[in-house]
Amino acid sequence: MSCPRASVFPGQGLIAIAFVLAAFVLACTSARAETIAVVHAKAWTLTAETPVENATVVVAEGKIVSVAAGSAAPVGTRVIDAKGRPLTPGLVHPATHLGLLEVSAATDTVDTGTKAATLGADFDVQYAINPNSALVQLARADGVTRAVSYPVRSGVPPFAGMGALLRLGDSGDVVESSGVAVFVSIGNHRGEADGSRAAQWELLRHALDAAQHDPKVVALQPVLNGTVPLAISTNRESDILQAIRLAADYSLHVVIIGGTDAWRVKRALAAAKIPVIVDPQDNLAANFDQLGARLDNAALLHEAGVTVATAVLSGIHQSYNAGESLREGAGLAVANGLPYIDALRSITLVPAQIWGIAGRCGTIAPGKDADLVLWDGDPLEPSSAAVAVWVAGKEVSLDTRQKELRDRYLPKAGLRRP
């Protein structure tokens, strides 16, 4: 039977639609515009060396309005009592493959690389990012609010392609911007097409030379004019020195990813103002490029004045446990000499600086994006967890597939749901 009421009361449908629309608009605006105040927080603003105890952090229109110790929440705000727990800026993962893979052993679910011979520096992963990935969901629940997702290889080595900046809200697109850096990979080449690391450096230099005279090589123009970094995944001392030389020769903004041997050339890196994204778990010679692996790499670099971000880069955790491993790595860096505050910055403010977004995120300060995480304990202890995550002032869902599996099977194991 069709819908007789629609013909009997022709106006009702329209009214209903209008109501739904109004509610939708209201919900959207209230989510963005709601003013909230997180009170009694131990706020690691990261603008100071110590946290603000008993802090009140006021958020409106998706931005942080104020941070002050002991102040009352403004009238009309929704108040969240942090009960003394730590509040940090949302974590910024400096180098992951979030949104580009689902089940890495099933290659049809993986979009991290291409063999297409016509795609090199311009291989752009923004077109593949999947906001509904279970990995993205878990990273968000673990406190990651921004991440740079990058490719591992293109059809034109040593280029891997262009990375995208993600902002992990829980609805809609997560790509905030594309082409945030051009990525290359040098060394440990396993006899692939480029054959020798000498060839890798030469191919890179030839490509930069050619692009200087050819504006049609679009991807490399912002690299050449210094507005977009060239991110070089490399580990051996000789390659890091080549990267420093390359940066000087072409006036590039270079970022080192990995940098196992970076501690050996820390002063040169500091002088060249080249930041390094270090894996704090790296202490075994995974290959001959990594004989210099040591757990205090981040601490030594920091001490020498190098800008250091940290992230577990090897194994599955870089993407599958992007948030948890980011914190565990930073905690391990503290255990090996990196000052606590700098370890917190190494997974928030520093990656934001490296990727040129520190103007809007990475600290808790008036005017910054209200991307915040409230933790149930020390955020650098991997056994701690996020209890609330806000993206642009909106509290996002912490639900994950894992949590639903847990809740389905707890009773079957004779246990109660929490």
Added chain:
Amino acid sequence: MKAGSGRWYGVSGADVWRTVIVAVALWMVGVGGAGAIVHASRDDRAEAQSAVSQGRIPLPFAVDPYPGTYEPLPRTDTLIVGATVLDGAGQRIDNGDVLIRDRKIVAVGHGLRAGGATTIDAHGRWVTPGIIDVHSHDGVYPIPSTSGEEDSSDVAELSDPNAADTWIEHAVNAQDPAFSVALRSGVTTLQILPGSTPLFSGRSVIVKPVPAADVYAMKFPGAGQGLKMACGENPKSYFGEKGKAPNSRQGEIALVREAFLKAREYLQGWRDYESGARAAPPERDLKMDTLAAVLTGDIGVHMHCYRSGDMTTMLGVAAEFGFRIRAFHHAAEAYKVVDRLKKAGTCVAVWSDWWGFKMELVDAIRENAAIVDAAGGCVMMHSDSATVGQRLTIEAAKAAAAGRRAGLNLPPEHVIQWVTSAPAKALGLQDRIGTLAPGCNADVVVWSGDPFSIYTKADQVFIDGALAYDRSKPHSAPGPDLLLGRPEAPPEARAGVQP
């Protein structure tokens, strides 16, 4: 232990095995026995002579022709005072003392007297049994990894889905830098397993991470071997892609059953020969040797499985052939079938948070260990990685924290068992390691703080009552040979090199 007087596995309080006489094993082929696997020792020739006449000689496949040569480091009798002690048996003793003498734990309690032992003031620090890694590939997964070994790594023999005739100890590189970092992280015992590509992946070896030039000098005296088996994606995908069997889960199970059917016949052949019911001994078959020892219970099965259905199917196979699976390793979906695991008496060895990278791992959850434990199952953490193996207490910490958030009660004195007494039991060594009970081997770690904190380090590591590593003296344990002569290697790499 005398030949034929008992089983090789699960022997309690046995002394250090002495000299090896490989020939004894061969010499004993063909003479009857009691189904035990034994080490041949210096005195075995004489023992065997009389045992032959008494019909007590073990089945030939139950003799280990490659016993170890491990000698403990010089003993360092020690009294640790004022520590937060987690004894591995479920107890927490605040401000507690631990006395180590003559390579054993003598006492744990309050106000103990040193009586000549060196005293360590451990106020503010924590003490636990040595950490046991039940699933390691140290020594066989090449560090550094190179293209030179890419297709021929020693993790597993890949020419046949049945590699039950392979013994991983024949491949272990004692110089692997992974052993050195394991020791520095508080690990005192490791089971080295072959990789999970073949269905029958080979025999394991249990070692101590002491400086050694070969694996025999690391072998845990009197410890048994395990058999690594694998189910699910790995065997079928590797062999299937090569056009060989198995290429399906059902094919895997068919091959496993077929092999155990043959092993049953093989074992019966030896028993008939032993009883005089047949005149000639069966022809030795190294694959069948291993599987027969599984059927007699002398070799414990460590089974790589992820899915709940794969695990219950393998429990069915074990029931069909009358053996027990000691532990499922990885066991991502153990939380779905805790009852079945409990009924079978099978433990699980798991990670805290690995998930998703293969199809049989998409349902892994961080609460897995906690749920199995709270529901009365037996659980332990494992590493499967030289990196994770340096932080097994952090694995336990993460898994327990997930459980606590799910409302489960998991105090530290309970959780420490996941990396001490639980793996000791899975290795059949529960009477020798894994707890601080008086009489147990003095494998002890003094931690700089709470062992479940990321900031904590192993300050002192004792193996068999010897101070094997002291963090305040980085040179107390040698670094790996690999790093000698490398420019500006970390200072600890050169530890143990005489100037």
